[in-house]
Amino acid sequence: MVAQVISMLTMLIVFLFSKFITLMHNDYKEQFEEESVCAKDFSLVIRDLPPSFKQYTDEVSIMAAVWRQITNKIALAKEAGICR
Numbered sequence: 001m002v003a004q005v006i007s008m009l010t011m012l013i014v015f016l017f018s019k020f021i022t023l024m025h026n027d028y029k030e031q032f033e034e035e036s037v038c039a040k041d042f043s044l045v046i047r048d049l050p051p052s053f054k055q056y057t058d059e060v061s062i063m064a065a066v067w068r069q070i071t072n073k074i075a076l077a078k079e080a081g082i083c084r
Contacts, residue, residue: 056062
């Protein structure tokens with residue numbers, strides 16, 4: 001009898017914990033989606049990249065370098081108080 005009660009309590013605790021984790025995940029996901037911009041939200045056409053980009057040989061590394069420059073400029077703008 002005691003083993004059954006303990007088993008049921010354990011199952012209840014696991015169920016409630018999984019519901020709690022799901023709620024926390026959904027809250028985080030909503031907040032993340034409101035505060036971030038995804039690559040699917042826009043596209044860029046860049047012509048005549050600076051000579052410093054010649055060191056990159058494949059498209060993925062060029063995209064990463066461009067993204068790094070964009071995020072650095074945004075960080076500088078935030079520090080200067082130009083944007084939030």
